[in-house]
Amino acid sequence: MDADWALLNDEELLERRISKLDLRLEGSGLEPLIKQLHDELSAKGLAFHPPCHIGDEWFVPVGIPAIFVPFFLVHDRLRNLEKTMMLEVEGGTPESFMRLIRHEAAHAYSYAYHLPRKKKWQDAFGRTSREQTPDVYHPQPFSRSYVVNLDDWYAQSHPDEDFAETFAVWLTPEAEWRKRYGGWKAIQKIEYVDELMCSLAGKPPLHMPEYRAADYDCLNLKLKTYYARKRKLYADTYPDFYDADLRQLFSAAPGPGRITAAAYLRRRRRRLLNSVCQWTNEKKFRVNKLLSRLIDRCDQLDLLVLNDDPQQDFRITSFITTLVMNYLFTGKFKRTK
Numbered sequence: 001m002d003a004d005w006a007l008l009n010d011e012e013l014l015e016r017r018i019s020k021l022d023l024r025l026e027g028s029g030l031e032p033l034i035k036q037l038h039d040e041l042s043a044k045g046l047a048f049h050p051p052c053h054i055g056d057e058w059f060v061p062v063g064i065p066a067i068f069v070p071f072f073l074v075h076d077r078l079r080n081l082e083k084t085m086m087l088e089v090e091g092g093t094p095e096s097f098m099r100l101i102r103h104e105a106a107h108a109y110s111y112a113y114h115l116p117r118k119k120k121w122q123d124a125f126g127r128t129s130r131e132q133t134p135d136v137y138h139p140q141p142f143s144r145s146y147v148v149n150l151d152d153w154y155a156q157s158h159p160d161e162d163f164a165e166t167f168a169v170w171l172t173p174e175a176e177w178r179k180r181y182g183g184w185k186a187i188q189k190i191e192y193v194d195e196l197m198c199s200l201a202g203k204p205p206l207h208m209p210e211y212r213a214a215d216y217d218c219l220n221l222k223l224k225t226y227y228a229r230k231r232k233l234y235a236d237t238y239p240d241f242y243d244a245d246l247r248q249l250f251s252a253a254p255g256p257g258r259i260t261a262a263a264y265l266r267r268r269r270r271r272l273l274n275s276v277c278q279w280t281n282e283k284k285f286r287v288n289k290l291l292s293r294l295i296d297r298c299d300q301l302d303l304l305v306l307n308d309d310p311q312q313d314f315r316i317t318s319f320i321t322t323l324v325m326n327y328l329f330t331g332k333f334k335r336t337k
Contacts, residue, residue, distance in 0.1 A: 006077040010084060013077070014224035019217070023054050023074045030073060033094060037101050040171055045201030050108035052101075053213040056226065058091065060104050061216050065112035065205060067104045071219060073097070085227045086234070087273075087284035099149055099168060106167035110160065112205035115196070124192045125166075126159035133158040144184040147177075151281035166193050234285045242323065243297065249315060250303035261303035265295045268313065275317050280324045287324060294320070 005016055025031060038049040048065070055068030072082040073091055082089045091097040115121050116128040139153035146155035146162060147169045155165035166186070169177050170193045181187040219226075250261035265272070269291055277284050305312060 006075065010081060013081060014227070015222060017222055018056075018071055018219040018226060019221075021071075021075075021078075023071055025052060025054060025069070025074065028074045029076075030069060030097070033097050033101065036098065037105060040102075040173060041105070043173070044171065044197055046197060047202050048109065048112055048200075048205050050105055050112070053216070054219070055216060056218040058100050058104055060107035060111070061211070063111055063209065064211050064216075065108040065208060066211065066213070067101060067108055068213075068216060069101070081223070086230065087288055098172075102168035102171050103150060103164045105171070106164035107160065109167065109200075110163065112207055113200060113203075114206055115163070116160070118196075120192065121163070121196070122159075124189050125162045128159045133161055144181075145186055147181060147186045147190065162189070163193075166190055167197075170194060170197070231285065234283055234289075242294070243301065245319060246294065246298060246301060246303060249319060250298060250305045252304040252306050254304060257307050258304045259307045261298035261301075261305045262295045264305050264307075264312070265291065265298060265316070268316075269295075271313075272317055272320060276320050276324060279321055282324050287320070290320065290323065 003022065005013060005021055008016070025034065034052050041049060050060075050065055050067050052067045052069055054071050054074060057068070057070050059068050060066065061068070070091065072078040072089065079089050079092055083092075091100045110116055116125075122128075137157045139156040141153055143153075143156065146153065147165050148155070149165045149168040149172075155162045166189045169175055169181075170190050177190050178187070181190060246261070250264075252258050269288075273284060273287055273291060276282070276287050280287075
């Protein structure tokens, strides 16, 4: 039977403290996926199965070989709330969940076996440091020196993430990485991971410090506070340089067959959002915020558009995609890993 809070409406649920929802990985829909990770590790001959806990996001604590999984994935009601508040659910499908947990498992292995201390590891991925993965990095989307597992060309952000992405690709069953990355420089990294993991087959962790999951528990707050912080994190301010572009895009003079540009954007908002996010891999919440700003600005500028222009959808989608990509490569590239 579902907990009583699962029957609350969004406004009522947002008033609940996450820590009071009595969430458990055991018996949840995530348990079979965590078992799948452990089975994949066992199939490679690896004895260490990183323990998993519930947290506020995907992460592995520094120095602790354990994986924390976002609380909102534990229950369908919380997934629905996450989608309402953020427009998407990171790790919300079995496929995306496995991509993420394989990546986090790599970080757990790094700590459990002190992998970044190895010279060959450093030769393959670079020297790591205590610095966290940066918020700002400038990836090369067409580089063949890195594998692609998560969005945003995440392997290019930091040596630790390069290893984690490479490990995730190596671990994925039926990935056919030799075929997929044949001719890429990245294949040398995957072959090294294959060699490295073979050397660890059957071996217990070298480093397994005692810890309390509660020490990394950031869930003693109301859901509304959690989402206020999260939405603020993703509500980046986009540059306000697009007035001239909007006037050019929506240049129709007053007359029959015209509608306001704001009405046009509102009517096509979902289609534009899905299309732009598909090709840029940007968070839906951020792109939706940009669309809101464009709609508001079109209202302020009293811009008009022909109601039956077949090329208009293509032009506006191209424009928004260009804005987003320009922002990504000149502004912040935020992640929560």
